[in-house]
Amino acid sequence: MLALTNVQVMYDRAIEAVRDVSLDVAPGQIVALLGSNGAGKSTLLKAISNVLYPEEGEILHGEISLGGDSLLVMPADEIVRKGIVHVPEGRRLFPLMTVEENLTMGGYLQSRGDVSAALDRVYKLFPRLKERRKYTAGYLSGGEQQMAAIGRAMLSKPKLLMLDEPSLGLAPQIIEQIFETIVSLNHEEGLSILLVEQNASLALRVASYAYIIENGRVVLDGEAKNIAGNDDVKEFYLGYSEGGDRKNFRDVKHYKRRKRWLS
Template sequence: MLKVENLKALYRGVILALDGVSLELARGEAVAVLGPNGAGKSTLVRALAGLLPSYEGRVSDGRIELGGRDVTAAGALAVHRQGLTAVLEGRPIFRYLTVRENLRAAGHRLPAGELAARMDEVFHWFPRLAERSHEQGGYLSGGEQQMLVLGMALITDPKVLVVDEPSLGLAPLLVEELFEVLARMHREKGMALLLVEQNARAAMKLAHRVYVLEHGRVVFEGEREAAERDADVMEFYLGAGAGGFLGAKRYRRRKRWI
């Protein structure tokens, strides 16, 4: 469904944010992209969604294929029409519109009957949104806003769903609830899911395969089980087996695996 080859991306013509990233996402697969702040994760999402120009960025080299078609230079609308929907970091909703109005805005191109059916589906996945359907988006909690932005993405019925940092700023119980719903949606709807996260523990429970980004490059690629066996991944992201000198060990591992 999605193939990225040797992707390089610049901001303002000089700041290199992605330095030869390659990855693949098969039909119906769930893939996690992990990495610390500044690794290039959000830049990757913007590039996939055709949004880099909106952030004074551009793809300088490489190729993005979606469903076998080259969308490297395609705009956001063209990418969306090919079946990719991206949920950006920061919970971008219309804060002065109600929950229902936000969902209608996301599906404004749909016939009325189809839009109503998809809204019912969103309320099935997120019952809390149904309870607050007439509340303005800005009055929702952070977790409810994240549910709403995911619901807006589901209204578009994506073939490929890219989600950037869905756990950011949420309490652990809400993160667990949100990822359970994402896992169920992925299984039951059969869509390809690219999950871009810092919360490695939550992401790896859901993903079939894992990529790790650092400094705009892929430093690890493999099946989830391989990631769980890899001492570098486990120690740096999950703190497993680190002992009393966690900071020093992390530093040595990062220097070694880059």
């Protein structure tokens, strides 16, 4: 489905944010993309969506394709038409518009009848949004805003949903509700999901495959259950360290990076 091969991203042709990253998302799969702040996770999502330009970012090398079709030459709106929809970090709602107005903005490529049906579907996923549909979006709680951001994305009828830090700043109970919905969309509707998340434990619980990025490079990837069972991952990302010092994979002498881009 989605394939990235040896992707390199630079900002202002001076700062390398992503270096030789290769990853795949298969149809119907949840793939987790894990890493610390500044690792390059959000940059990868922006590169896929072709929205790097406002920050003077540029793909200098590599290929991004969906079903064999290159996305590098497509404008952002055409990528949405292809079925890739991005829910950015921080929700990015229109704060002065109502909840329903925000939701319908996601359906600007759809017919009026399709938008009406999609709204009903979103309100079934998130009953709280139906209750709040006439409220000004800027006055919603963080959890309600995240529901609205995901709902808006669903109005575009995605084949691949990219979620950037959906748990950020939310209470544990709301996080569980959001992730239950994510799993439901995947299991019941076959929606493919690329999930950027710092809550590694939760991400690995719902994903089938995972990639770990450090300093713009993939340093480990594999089946999520195997990643979750890796001793180094337990120490560096899941909080099971016996010592008190923070480490990264570069500090582990026995660790060998899988250089798939050289194979």
